[in-house]
Amino acid sequence: DAGVTQSPTHLIKTRGQQVTLRCSPKSGHDTVSWYQQALGQGPQFIFQYYEEEERQRGNFPDRFSGHQFPNYSSELNVNALLLGDSALYLCASSLGGSPYNEQFFGPGTRLTVL
Amino acid sequence: AQKVTQAQTEISVVEKEDVTLDCVYETRDTTYYLFWYKQPPSGELVFLIRRNSFDEQNEISGRYSWNFQKSTSSFNFTITASQVVDSAVYFCALSAYSGAGSYQLTFGKGTKLSVIP
Numbered sequence: 001d002a003g004v005t006q007s008p009t010h011l012i013k014t015r016g017q018q019v020t021l022r023c024s025p026k027s028g029h030d031t032v033s034w035y036q037q038a039l040g041q042g043p044q045f046i047f048q049y050y051e052e053e054e055r056q057r058g059n060f061p062d063r064f065s066g067h068q069f070p071n072y073s074s075e076l077n078v079n080a081l082l083l084g085d086s087a088l089y090l091c092a093s094s095l096g097g098s099p100y101n102e103q104f105f106g107p108g109t110r111l112t113v114l
Numbered sequence: 115a116q117k118v119t120q121a122q123t124e125i126s127v128v129e130k131e132d133v134t135l136d137c138v139y140e141t142r143d144t145t146y147y148l149f150w151y152k153q154p155p156s157g158e159l160v161f162l163i164r165r166n167s168f169d170e171q172n173e174i175s176g177r178y179s180w181n182f183q184k185s186t187s188s189f190n191f192t193i194t195a196s197q198v199v200d201s202a203v204y205f206c207a208l209s210a211y212s213g214a215g216s217y218q219l220t221f222g223k224g225t226k227l228s229v230i231p
Contacts (some may be wrong), residue, residue: 032218042118042205042221043159045132056218099147099209099217100166105159 002027004093004106012112013081021076021109025093026073031055032074034066034104035090049074050096077112086113116141120222127196128230135191135225137206141148143167147217148182148189149156153224154202165189175201196229203227 005024013019025032031050037042045058049068068074072093078085088110092103127133139148148171150162159183163173165182175178193200203224209217 035221040223042207042223045218045220048218058218090159092159099211099219100164102149102161102164103219104161105151107156107158110157 003010004091004104005088006091006106006109008109009107012114014114015081017081017113018077018079019111020036021078021089021091021111023074023076023091023106025072025091025105029093029095029104030072031034031051031094031096032068032072033092033094034074035092036085037088037090037108039087046076053105054084081113083113086111091092095102116146116208116218116220118206118208118220120204120206120225122225123223124226124228126228126230127220129198130195132192132194133196133227135193135206135227137189137191137222139187139189139206139208141208141210143210145211149207149209149219150180150189150191151207151221152181152202153205159205162191175220193227196227198229198231201227201229 007022033048034046037043047057048055052068063079065077088108090108091106094101094103119138147169148165151159179192181190203226205224206222209219
């Protein structure tokens with residue numbers, strides 16, 4: 001049973017560029033959440049997708065957008081990259097969006113913005 | 115707004131010592147959920163435990179134990195007889211109502227545990 005997978009593993013971009021990160025949830029999960037983890041910090045919630053819609057959003061600018069596909073996989077897009085966007089981006093999947101259900105995390109995508 | 119504070123940034127212990135990781139949380143909600151996650155150097159967060167706000171029973175799982183006290187808004191984690199494999203960053207997290215029928219998971223900044231052989 002495959003867990004949460006993310007691609008790519010690492011990514012290097014320059015300021016102003018756009019990036020797309022991908023996530024495939026754990027089998028049977030229908031909810032995907034995205035987090036940004038800066039070096040030495042805890043993960044910060046970006047947004048959550050359920051039934052192909054953004055259900056809730058953290059305190060992130062509109063440059064951060066996402067999408068969920070019918071197969072529950074998800075993409076995170078970041079436009080007009082800033083140096084401060086350099087971080088580990090984590091995807092987590094869960095079932096039904098219940099606050100009690102544990103979220104299973106992927107290995108993350110390390111984004112470096114130069 | 116929800117907040118999780120892990121005051122200990124880094125802890126070093128010698129193998130076989132016991133160690134307690136502190137977590138203090140803030141929320142106005144009466145229904146909420148608390149979690150501990152482990153993040154080894156590989157980066158992937160690993161779920162350890164969850165608790166809901168109505169269940170104050172302490173829990174023990176092997177060498178791990180958790181002490182939940184609503185009166186002090188704390189959810190502390192103890193590792194007994196620590197091992198080198200316990201070396202990782204540990205995060206405490208709070209899931210509380212964030213409006214529109216949804217909950218948001220808020221993490222603390224983490225405590226880096228180093229177990230020295």
